[in-house]
Amino acid sequence: MQDTVTLGRPDDFHLHFRDGAAMASVVPFTARQFGRALVMPNLKPPVTTVAMAADYRDRILRSVPLDTPFSPLMALYLTDGTTVEEVARVADSDFVHAFKYYPAGATTNSESGVTSLSKIYPVLEVMQRLGVVLCIHGEVTDPTTDVFDREALFVEGSLQQIARDFPVLKMVVEHITTKEAADFVVASGANVAATITPQHLLYNRTSIFTGGIRPHFYCLPILKRETHRQALLKTATSGSAKFFLGTDSAPHAKNSKEACCGAAGCFTSHAALELYADAFDSVGALDKLDDFASRFGAEFYGLPRNAGRLTLKRESWTPPDEYSFGGETIVPLTVGRSLSWKLL
Ligand code: NCD
Numbered sequence: 505m506q507d508t509v510t511l512g513r514p515d516d517f518h519l520h521f522r523d524g525a526a527m528a529s530v531v532p533f534t535a536r537q538f539g540r541a542l543v544m545p546n547l548k549p550p551v552t553t554v555a556m557a558a559d560y561r562d563r564i565l566r567s568v569p570l571d572t573p574f575s576p577l578m579a580l581y582l583t584d585g586t587t588v589e590e591v592a593r594v595a596d597s598d599f600v601h602a603f604k605y606y607p608a609g610a611t612t613n614s615e616s617g618v619t620s621l622s623k624i625y626p627v628l629e630v631m632q633r634l635g636v637v638l639c640i641h642g643e644v645t646d647p648t649t650d651v652f653d654r655e656a657l658f659v660e661g662s663l664q665q666i667a668r669d670f671p672v673l674k675m676v677v678e679h680i681t682t683k684e685a686a687d688f689v690v691a692s693g694a695n696v697a698a699t700i701t702p703q704h705l706l707y708n709r710t711s712i713f714t715g716g717i718r719p720h721f722y723c724l725p726i727l728k729r730e731t732h733r734q735a736l737l738k739t740a741t742s743g744s745a746k747f748f749l750g751t752d753s754a755p756h757a758k759n760s761k762e763a764c765c766g767a768a769g770c771f772t773s774h775a776a777l778e779l780y781a782d783a784f785d786s787v788g789a790l791d792k793l794d795d796f797a798s799r800f801g802a803e804f805y806g807l808p809r810n811a812g813r814l815t816l817k818r819e820s821w822t823p824p825d826e827y828s829f830g831g832e833t834i835v836p837l838t839v840g841r842s843l844s845w846k847l848l
């Protein structure tokens with residue numbers, strides 16, 4: 505039995521750091537494991553310009569522990585009002601790497617998102633021409649649509665439409681949760697990729713309701729049926745360069761998760777690589793983890809691979825049930841369970 509696995513220093517291509525004291529609590533977890541992370545712009549107010557991203561990046565850097573070789577990669581929040589000039593500024597920037605498309609109302613802090621696809625056609629045209637990456641939260645937002653169907657319907661509608669009208673636009677379908685999304689990415693050209701979270705590789709929708717309601721399994725897009733989890737695991741471990749690591753670690757204070765209307769988002773950055781190692785190990789595919797975690801994402805974004813290596817050891821351990829989060833606490837996805845891999 506394999507007892508260690510060594511990886512190139514990995515990247516997290518989808519992550520929420522928040523801001524202020526809360527951010528200062530969570531940045532060290534990511535900086536310890538990853539060389540870079542694409543930081544999502546869904547702050548209040550959202551990060552919509554290169555100038556705002558520069559300020560946010562400076563604030564993040566002040567939270568990175570000394571002597572940690574970690575570099576934040578920034579993304580801008582796409583709105584109905586995003587200008588073609590801003591797209592050109594992103595293309596010229598060396599620290600903003602993508603735009604994030606949130607359909608308005610799809611998820612946490614998406615109120616300023618895009619209200620209709622036609623409104624962003626002029627900026628998508630420029631992104632395609634200048635090679636700027638579009639990261640997509642792929643869910644329809646009609647509140648009458650069943651929450652478990654929202655991703656598949658987005659794939660069949662908006663995603664097919666974007667791919668048809670912008671055939672060489674570089675896009676990343678974020679945190680995919682369904683076989684339909686995985687199949688779409690496989691069938692597309694090399695300009696289309698996807699990130700996959702640890703929770704969607706490890707858990708299914710029954711996990712949310714096992715023995716009671718478990719708010720720390722609630723994220724968007726929501727966990728799906730076991731058949732989808734298996735399809736994602738197969739895809740993530742297939743060796744295809746179109747699929748890479750993006751944790752979507754999304755910290756919310758304990759009292760806003762454990763509430764009568766709990767917030768969406770799973771916190772995983774305290775044990776991100778360990779969770780992925782458990783998932784890959786479950787199908788005997790630890791040999792596929794290095795490319796998924798440290799190579800394919802960097803190649804898609806046109807970045808060099810990180811220097812340095814990390815080793816995980818097969819060792820059972822139980823992460824704490826809570827971590828501090830500014831003046832509050834966060835409960836991680838792993839609450840009440842143990843992991844089989846540990847970062848050395
Ligand atoms: C994210 C958050 O909390 O910011 N929540 C989530 O459930 N994933 C937003 C997002 O990525 O959808």
Ligand code: ZN
Pocket residue numbers: 518519520544752754
């Ligand atoms: Zn996210």
